[in-house]
Amino acid sequence: MMTTLKKLIMVSRPISWINTAYPFAVAYLLAGGTNMTLLAIGTIFFLIPYNLLMYGVNDIFDYESDIRNPRKGGIEGMREQKELHPVIAKAVVISTLPFVACLAFVGTLQANLVLAAVLFFVIAYSIAKLRFKERPILDSITSSIHFVGPAVYALSLTSFSPEAWPYIVAFLLWGMASHAFGAVQDIIPDRQGKLASIATYLGARATVYFAALMYLLAALLLSMQPLPYAIVGGVCLVYVANMLPLHSITDETSHDANKPWRRFIWLNLFAGFVITMILLAENLL
DSSP states (O other): OHHHHHHHHHHTOGGGHHHHHHHHHHHHHHTTOOOHHHHHHHHHHHHTHHHHHHHHHHHHHTHHHHTTOTTOSBTTBOOOOGGGHHHHHHHHHHHHHHHHHHHHHHSOHHHHHHHHHHHHHHHHTTSTTTOGGGSTTHHHHHHHHHHHHHHHHHHHHSOOOGGGHHHHHHHHHHHHHHHHHHHHTTHHHHHHTTOOOHHHHHOHHHHHHHHHHHHHHHHHHHHTSOTTGGGHHHHHHHHHHHHGGGTTOOSTTGGGGHHHHHHHHHHHHHHHHHHHHHHHHHHHO
């Protein structure tokens, strides 16, 4: 029992839990949300069940390619046997439905439509027939929605102020850049598995440049916002600096992107710390 539970936790990618729960909680509070019960339910949902849904479905439908990918089997993605797939599917349903039911019960029509759209994109990214992850460019957009979606949903639960849009768009650009960057390291195994992605379509170097451009556009957009929020734009430049060693990368050396990618995982914690400090300084001082 404990072994299965541990495997399910690993499938949900604990390193990424904060990347979905934090945007929801921060957006809800900044938008003036006052229902602390709703905040708790939403934060817990986007912390664990949402990630188990997202990565569990992905692991089930990506099994054939994951077993060929040397970087799978740890924090960058599990590589469980098919025998565990029914357990993953059952755990996804059991952990997701109660939270979705609660959120749908208290949410407005607008909020429920946003939640439904967010969940659709999570499933459509990996599930057979749709497989948005194999549709170049759409794969990066959909992946970004996985992380931007919780913030948009939080805003839909409160007052969706027009002032939030620049931050949402910048977040979307950041997410697209991050997905494209992450896809570079998988070019060779993806092509061997006959899988398409933005990286297999554009090639390693062009994809790195695309990711850098998206980060720069996000930085520019954020720098145009009022202080101290404009400072967050500088954080995006750190992600660009992380990719500088890859300026001459080729498809044949695409595996070299793994080291900067592993740094990227920890850079997210640094970015979250900086953003948190800015938010605390602005709202508490």
